[in-house]
Amino acid sequence: MGIFEPYRALGYITSSIPFAVQRLGTETFVTVSVGKAFQVYNCEKLNLVIVGPQLPKKIRALASYREYTFVAYGNEIAVFKRAHQVENWNGHNAKVNLLLVFGEHILSVDVEGNMFMWTFKGINQTSPPFGHISLGEKFTPSCIVHPDTYLNKVILGSQEGSLQLWNISTKKKLYEFKGWNSAISSCVSSPALDVVAVGCADGKIHVHNIRYDEELVTFTHSTRGAVTALSFSTDGQPLLASGGSSGVISIWNLEKRRLQSVIRDAHDSSIVSLHFFANEPALLSSSADNSIKKWKFGTSDGDPNLHSFRCGHSAPPLCIRFYADGRFILSAGQDRAFRLFSVIQDKQSKELSQHHVSKRAKKLRVKEEEIKLKPVISFDCAEIRERDWCNVVTCHMDTAQAYVWRLKHFVLGEHILNPCPEDPTPVKACAISACGNFALLGTAGGWMERFNLQSGISRGSYLDMSERRSCAHDGEVVGVACDATNTLMISAGYHGDIKVWDFKGRELKFRWEVGSSVVKIVYHRVNGLLATVGDDFIIRLFDVVALRMVRKFEGHTDRITDLCFSEDGKWLMSSSMDGSLRIWDVILARQIDAMHVDVPITALSLSPNMDVLATTHVDQNGVYLWVNQVMFSGASNANSYGTGKEVVSVKLPPVSSMESSQAEDSDEPVVNHSQSKDAPAFRSQDQQIPDLVTLSLLPKSQWQSLINLDIIKVRNKPIEPPKKPELAPFFLPSVPSLSGEILFKPSKIATEERDAKVEEVENNRRQSGMPTSQFLQLLQSSMEMKNFSAFTEYIKGLSPSTLDVELRMLQIIDDDDQQEPDKRPELFTIDLLLDYFIHEISCRNDFEFIQAVIRLFLKIHGETVRRQSRLQEKARKLLEIQSTVWQRVDKLFQSTRCMVTFLSNSQF
Numbered sequence: 001m002g003i004f005e006p007y008r009a010l011g012y013i014t015s016s017i018p019f020a021v022q023r024l025g026t027e028t029f030v031t032v033s034v035g036k037a038f039q040v041y042n043c044e045k046l047n048l049v050i051v052g053p054q055l056p057k058k059i060r061a062l063a064s065y066r067e068y069t070f071v072a073y074g075n076e077i078a079v080f081k082r083a084h085q086v087e088n089w090n091g092h093n094a095k096v097n098l099l100l101v102f103g104e105h106i107l108s109v110d111v112e113g114n115m116f117m118w119t120f121k122g123i124n125q126t127s128p129p130f131g132h133i134s135l136g137e138k139f140t141p142s143c144i145v146h147p148d149t150y151l152n153k154v155i156l157g158s159q160e161g162s163l164q165l166w167n168i169s170t171k172k173k174l175y176e177f178k179g180w181n182s183a184i185s186s187c188v189s190s191p192a193l194d195v196v197a198v199g200c201a202d203g204k205i206h207v208h209n210i211r212y213d214e215e216l217v218t219f220t221h222s223t224r225g226a227v228t229a230l231s232f233s234t235d236g237q238p239l240l241a242s243g244g245s246s247g248v249i250s251i252w253n254l255e256k257r258r259l260q261s262v263i264r265d266a267h268d269s270s271i272v273s274l275h276f277f278a279n280e281p282a283l284l285s286s287s288a289d290n291s292i293k294k295w296k297f298g299t300s301d302g303d304p305n306l307h308s309f310r311c312g313h314s315a316p317p318l319c320i321r322f323y324a325d326g327r328f329i330l331s332a333g334q335d336r337a338f339r340l341f342s343v344i345q346d347k348q349s350k351e352l353s354q355h356h357v358s359k360r361a362k363k364l365r366v367k368e369e370e371i372k373l374k375p376v377i378s379f380d381c382a383e384i385r386e387r388d389w390c391n392v393v394t395c396h397m398d399t400a401q402a403y404v405w406r407l408k409h410f411v412l413g414e415h416i417l418n419p420c421p422e423d424p425t426p427v428k429a430c431a432i433s434a435c436g437n438f439a440l441l442g443t444a445g446g447w448m449e450r451f452n453l454q455s456g457i458s459r460g461s462y463l464d465m466s467e468r469r470s471c472a473h474d475g476e477v478v479g480v481a482c483d484a485t486n487t488l489m490i491s492a493g494y495h496g497d498i499k500v501w502d503f504k505g506r507e508l509k510f511r512w513e514v515g516s517s518v519v520k521i522v523y524h525r526v527n528g529l530l531a532t533v534g535d536d537f538i539i540r541l542f543d544v545v546a547l548r549m550v551r552k553f554e555g556h557t558d559r560i561t562d563l564c565f566s567e568d569g570k571w572l573m574s575s576s577m578d579g580s581l582r583i584w585d586v587i588l589a590r591q592i593d594a595m596h597v598d599v600p601i602t603a604l605s606l607s608p609n610m611d612v613l614a615t616t617h618v619d620q621n622g623v624y625l626w627v628n629q630v631m632f633s634g635a636s637n638a639n640s641y642g643t644g645k646e647v648v649s650v651k652l653p654p655v656s657s658m659e660s661s662q663a664e665d666s667d668e669p670v671v672n673h674s675q676s677k678d679a680p681a682f683r684s685q686d687q688q689i690p691d692l693v694t695l696s697l698l699p700k701s702q703w704q705s706l707i708n709l710d711i712i713k714v715r716n717k718p719i720e721p722p723k724k725p726e727l728a729p730f731f732l733p734s735v736p737s738l739s740g741e742i743l744f745k746p747s748k749i750a751t752e753e754r755d756a757k758v759e760e761v762e763n764n765r766r767q768s769g770m771p772t773s774q775f776l777q778l779l780q781s782s783m784e785m786k787n788f789s790a791f792t793e794y795i796k797g798l799s800p801s802t803l804d805v806e807l808r809m810l811q812i813i814d815d816d817d818q819q820e821p822d823k824r825p826e827l828f829t830i831d832l833l834l835d836y837f838i839h840e841i842s843c844r845n846d847f848e849f850i851q852a853v854i855r856l857f858l859k860i861h862g863e864t865v866r867r868q869s870r871l872q873e874k875a876r877k878l879l880e881i882q883s884t885v886w887q888r889v890d891k892l893f894q895s896t897r898c899m900v901t902f903l904s905n906s907q908f
Contacts, residue, residue: 002593002594002595002629002648002650003583003592003593003628003629003630004581004583004593004595004613004626004627004628004629005626005627005629005650006624006626006650006651006652006653006654007612007625007626007627007653008624008625008653008654008655008656009622009623009624009625009652009653009654009655010312010329010341010343010346010349010622010623010624010625011290011312011313011317011331011339011341011349011621011622011623012034012035012039012290012312012621012622012655013032013034013039013290013291013292013310013311013312014032014033014034014039014272014286014287014290014291014292015032015033015034015035015059015288015290016270016272016288017032017033017059017060017061017062017272018061018062018229018272018273018286019031019032019033019062019272019273019275019284019286019292020062020063020064020069021043021064021275021284022064022065022066023278024066024067027042027043027044028042028043028044028277028278029041029042029043029049029064030043030275030284030292031062031064031069032062032286032292033059033062033071034655035058035059035655036054036055036056036057036058036059036073036654036655037051037052037053037054037055037059037654037655037656038051038052038059038062038069038071038080039051039052039655040052040069041292041310043277043284043294045308046292046294046308046309046310047347048346048347050082050083051083051655051656052069052071052080052083052656053083053085053654053656054654054655054656055071055073055078056073056074057073057074058073059071059072059073060072060073060074060095060096060097061096061097061098061099061108062099063099063100063101063106064101065101065106065120067081067082068080068081068120069081069082070099070101070106070120072096072097072099072108073096074095074096075090075092075093075094075095075096075110076088076089076090076092076096077089077092077096077099077106077108077118079120087120089108089118089129091108091116091118091128091129091132092108092110092114092116093110093112093114094110094111094112094114095110095111096108096109096110097109097110097111097141098141098143098144100144100145100146100154102117102146102154102168104119104120105117105118105119105120106118106119106120107144107154107168109135109141109144109156111140111141113134113135113136113137113139113140113141114132114133114134114135115132115133115134115135115141115156115166115168116129116131116132116133117129117130117131117132117133117168118130131168131171132171133166133168133171135156135164138160139156139158139160139162139164140158140159140160141156141157141158142157142158142159142183142184142185143156143157143184143185143186143187144156144157144187145187145188145189145196146189147189147194147196147210148189148191148193149193152167152168152169152170153165153166153167153168153174154166154168155187155196155210157184157185157186157187157198158183158184159183159184160179160183161179161180161181161182161183161184161200162176162177162178162179162184163176163177163179163184163187163198164176164177165177165210175213177208177210177213178213180198180200180202180204180206182200182201182202182204183200183201183226184198184199184200184201185199185200185201185226185227185228186198186199186227186228186229186230187199187230188230188231188232189232190207190232190240191232191234193211194209194210194211194212195207195208195209195210195216196208196210197230197232197240199226199227199228199229199230199242200226200227201226201227202226203220203221203223203224203225203226203227203244204218204219204220204221204227205218205219205220205221205227205230205240205242205252206218207219207240207254217254217257219240219242219250219252219259221242221244221248221250222250222259222262223244223246223248224246225244225245225246225270226244226245227242227243227244228243228244228245228270228271228272229241229242229243229271229272229273229274229285230242230243230274231274231275231276231283232276233276233281234276234277234278234279235276235279235280235281237281237297238253238254238255239251239252239253239254239260239276240252240254241274241276241283242274243266243270243271243272243273243274243285244270244271245270245271246270247265247266247267247268247269247270247271247287247289248262248263248264248266248271249262249263249266249267249271249274249283249285249295249304250262250263251263251303251304261303261304263295263304264367265358265361265367265368266285266287266293266295267285267287267288267289267291267293268287268289268291268314268335268368268369269287269288269289269314270287270288271285271286271287272286272287272288273285273286281296281297282294282295282296282297282307283295283297283304289311289314289335290311290312290313290314290621291309291310291311291312291314292309292310292311293306293308293309293310293311294306294307294308294309295307311351312339312349312621312622313331313333313334313335313337313339313621313622314333314335314337314621315333315334315335315621316333316334316602316616316617316618316619316620316621317331317332317333317334317602317603317616317621317623318332318333318334318375318376318377318602318603318616319331319332319376319377319378319379319603320332320603320604320605320614320615320616320623321379321380321381321605322605322606322607322608322612322614323340323381323383323407324383325607325608325609326343326607326608326609326611326612327342327343327344328340328341328342328343328348329341329343329605329614329623330379330381330392331616331623332375332376332379332394333375333376333621334375335369335375336369336372336373336374336375337351337372338351338352338354338376338379338394338405339351339352340352340407340410341623343612343625350410352405352407352410352411352412353410353411353412354371354372354373354412355411355412357371357372373394373396373399373403374396374397374398374399375396375397376394376395376396376397377395377396377397377428378394378395378428378429378430379392379393379394379395379430380392380393380430380431380432380439381393381407381432382432382433382434382436383436384434384435384436385435385436385437385453386407386408387408388436388454389406389413389453389454390404390405390406390413390414390415390453391405391406391407391408391432391436391453392404392405392406392407392432393405393417393430393431393432393439393441393453394430395426395427395428395429395430395441396427397426398426399426399427400418400419400424400425400426400427400443401416401417401418401427402416402417402419402427402430402439402441403416403417404416404417404439404453404456414456415453415455415456416456417439417441417451417456419441419443419447419448419449419451419458419461420443420445420447420449420461423445423447425443425444425445425447426443426444427441427442427443427444428442428443428444428476428477428478429441429442429477429478429479429480429491430442430480431480431481431482432453433482433486433503434482434483434484434485434486434525435486436453437452437453437454438450438451438452438453438459438482438486439451439452439453440480440481440482440489441480442472442473442477442478442479442480442491443476443477444476444477445471445476446471446472446473446474446475446476446477446493447461447471447472447477448461448462448471448472448473448477448480448491449461449462450462450506460506461506462489462491462501462506462508463506464499464508472491472493472499473491473493473494473495473497473499474493474495474497475493475494475495476493476494477491477492477493477494478492478493478494478518478519478520478521479491479492479518479520479521479522480492481521481522481523481530482503482523483503483523483525483528483544484525484526486503486504487502487503488500488501488502488503488509488544489501489502489503490521490523490530490544492518492521492532493518494517494518494519495517495518496513496514496515496516496517496518496534497511497512497513497514498511498512498513498514498518498521498530498532498542499511500544500547510547512542512547514532514534514540515534516534516535516536516538517534517535518532518533518534519533519534519535519559519560520532520533520560520562520563521533522563522564522565523544524565524569526568526569527569527586528543528544528545529541529542529543529544529550529551529565529569529586530542530543530544531563531565531572533560533563533574535559537554537556537557537558537559537560537576538552538553538554539551539552539553539554539556539560539563539572539574539584540552540553541553541572541586551584551586551589553572553574553582553584553591555580555582555591555594555645556574556576556578556580556582557576557578558576558577558578559576559577560574560575560576560577561575561576561577561600561601561602561603562574562575562601562602562603562604564604564605564606565606566606566610567606567608567609567610568610569586570585570586570587571583571584571585571586571592571606571610572584572586573604573606573613575600575601575602575603575604575615576600576601577600578600579596579597579598579599579600579601580594580595580596580647581594581595581596581597581601581604581615582594591645594645594646594647594648595647595648595649595650596647596648596649596650597617597649597650597651597652598651598652599617599618599619599620599652600617600618601615601616601617602616602617602618603615603616604616610628610631611627611628611631612625612626612627612628613625613626613627613628614626617652620652622655624652624653625653626653692844692889692892693844693845693847693885693889694844694845694846694847695846695847695848695849696796696846696847696848696849696850698796698849702799702800702849703848703849703851703852704852705800706800706803706804706852706853706855706856707852707855707856709800709801709804709856774794775794775795775806776810776829778790778791778794779791779829779832779833779836780832782836783832783835783836788836788839788840791836792840792845792846795853796846796849803853803856804856807856807857807860807861808860810829810830810833810860810861811860811861811864827864827868827870827871830861830864830865830871831870831871831874833857833861834865834871834874834875834878835874837850837853837854837857837878838874838877838878838881841878841881841882841885842881842885844885854878
């Protein structure tokens with residue numbers, strides 16, 4: 001068990017698998033694949049609703065029907081009801097590539113040409129297919145569609161270019177179309193009967209009448225590549241949308257038989273799916289560039305406009321950094337995008353603007369990617385001046401300028417920092433001072449310069465006169481940093497020279513040689529330690545003040561990709577291309593934990609609270625989060641979790657967190673996710689800190705209502721008696737209802753019989769003393785097992801009024817009965833409740849909630865406890881334990897009260 005355990009992944013929106021659209025009531029939902037899991041979005045604003053559990057293999061096909069989602073992975077099919085897996089189908093011997101909902105059945109087609117028919121009417125854990133069709137060895141299926149009004153018939157397209165019509169009821173091939181001498185990549189049914197659209201790999205779209213096997217119209221894409229997606233409009237407009245492998249969406253007018261409009265920069269990669277919403281001028285598109293977009297068609301010109309979208313990195317991120325106390329992550333990727341990911345709420349994630357990229361691209365008739373800045377290779381940020389001016393500076397690949405960003409407005413800044421304009425070389429390193437006023441830049445030519453972030457004006461350069469050239473280093477500057485008081489500035493050259501400069505005077509104070517080429521440095525401002533990475537795979541720590549090496553860490557066997565200090569400076573984390581992540585204890589000078597992942601880590605960042613670690617990996621477009629188990633488990637130190645020199649193999653975090661109850665930005669009901677065997681969930685805190693109490697974490701109103709139930713009942717008492725509705729028949733007595741409907745009163749005889757039965761049942765229960773409700777059954781079983789956790793969770797889930805009713809059901813009416821307590825079984829339940837209170841108070845669990853329940857219990861049963869000597873002994877024991885526990889807590893409160901009183905009365 002390591003210090004960091006997998007939690008979840010950020011930034012995954014969709015993959016190269018076609019989505020599935022399903023309408024439930026008045027809302028439309030789209031299900032997309034994200035690797036080994038699926039996600040469901042509400043199509044209104046593309047809000048995330050459900051995140052499915054992690055599957056053993058990558059998803060290959062999706063289909064949805066009502067609340068069911070069908071997922072093909074490998075040669076198996078999983079059936080989910082919302083996010084709960086209810087069935088798993090095994091029948092294919094090859095990988096399943098296609099799924100189609102067909103009435104109350106589902107069709108699955110594998111790569112070897114086998115089609116199975118399944119039923120999901122009545123869920124069973126082992127449901128065999130009720131039909132099988134072999135399509136033949138020379139037929140490799142590529143798409144499947146059900147033509148409207150064609151009963152029990154489907155059309156299948158193949159990579160060989162043929163199109164076949166099958167009857168799945170008789171399992172016979174009815175007709176084979178001649179094809180178009182090109183592989184069929186997509187097929188869709190039109191609102192017009194007998195008409196389908198077929199997209200081919202040569203870029204042509206054939207609108208075909210399958211009843212007479214006649215070609216109606218043919219369209220050709222202007223760009224090269226296959227037609228990967230098709231969709232017909234159903235809102236009355238004769239439109240056909242097509243998407244190609246170049247990322248362009250074309251809108252064709254079927255009446256005029258010509259191209260109506262083109263969305264050239266719809267996506268950065270191949271279009272995967274297109275879908276026109278039913279009776280709406282809106283189009284949904286998804287692409288392999290990790291984005292899903294919704295387009296609206298205007299009423300004036302009919303051209304589509306982008307309405308809403310969700311997107312992540314389309315290429316792997318290169319640099320990440322936690323921001324805003326760990327609530328956000330800044331991420332720069334190879335796709336030239338600079339993004340801000342929210343750790344808490346996914347809909348707050350966004351891409352930082354680069355000033356009207358879309359408009360400039362349309363004006364110049366080029367792709368947006370060509371207008372954007374080149375990929376970021378290094379950046380630094382400072383939160384202290386976020387509201388005043390730009391607080392982020394970035395270095396870009398093969399770019400001689402550095403750019404500033406204003407995170408308050410999520411936009412590129414107005415200044416461009418241009419160091420050494422006489423001899424421009426690419427900027428390789430950057431840093432922002434602790435005060436947030438200055439930016440330090442280092443170039444590939446060894447030049448170092450300081451800029452004012454507010455004005456963008458240069459404030460001087462750092463020169464080492466001993467160098468052959470007038471510059472700071474004889475070679476590339478690989479890193480710059482400054483201390484917390486703007487006294488010292490540290491720089492590192494590729495040839496292994498570390499230099500310490502006077503920040504204000506820009507004079508060289510000290511220098512030393514590392515002994516090998518330096519590729520990266522990280523400076524911790526609190527403890528003044530500088531960590532350097534050499535090409536010999538060794539991490540060296542230097543004390544900048546003492547000017548000597550204080551630590552040396554060895555263990556990596558390949559190039560070290562990133563370093564990160566913890567906020568307190570006690571830990572140093574390093575990642576390498578050998579796939580390992582190692583945690584070094586700076587004070588003890590040893591490795592305390594190490595883990596190995598299948599995909600090497602390229603960048604990492606630890607949150608300021610040290611509770612979450614973020615990593616990026618080779619060829620992965622997302623940001624992966626790992627939780628600190630030392631903090632969440634209550635362990636006193638990392639030694640109980642760290643593995644020392646042993647390297648533990650772990651898997652990457654899944655897309656969904658294991659204990660998430662619902663999607664972050666969703667207003668939908670709670671959806672519990674099934675546990676994954678590969679990634680553990682958060683562990684509950686079993687250990688309790690001595691002399692402290694644990695609160696229930698319930699809303700304050702819930703346990704306070706138990707104390708003030710009488711006041712609430714008086715306040716909610718109706719002022720006037722209920723009135724009879726005016727529209728009620730005059731000969732039938734009725735009562736008003738909340739819905740406005742007429743409810744008729746039962747007859748007087750029926751009412752008397754019902755009341756007599758209820759009173760008889762209650763008298764029998766009270767006289768027998770046997771527990772009948774779930775409240776009493778849980779209480780009795782918990783007492784037998786000496787474990788009250790289930791009973792506590794049950795009463796915490798009850799509303800205040802329900803809990804009040806449960807306690808009043810135990811109320812003893814005849815307190816004057818002189819029988820012996822052993823002969824009165826109704827006292828047994830009250831005795832159990834007292835034992836329960838004694839146990840919970842002694843364990844100091846759910847302290848404030850138990851106090852409220854005890855007060856309500858004594859208010860109802862106090863007189864009974866006072867009259868029974870046996871119960872009085874239990875009450876005295878409860879009082880003693882209550883006093884002991886409260887005195888310990890009150891002593892801690894007293895120290896705090898004294899400190900607050902002292903500070904509040906002090907005059908500075």
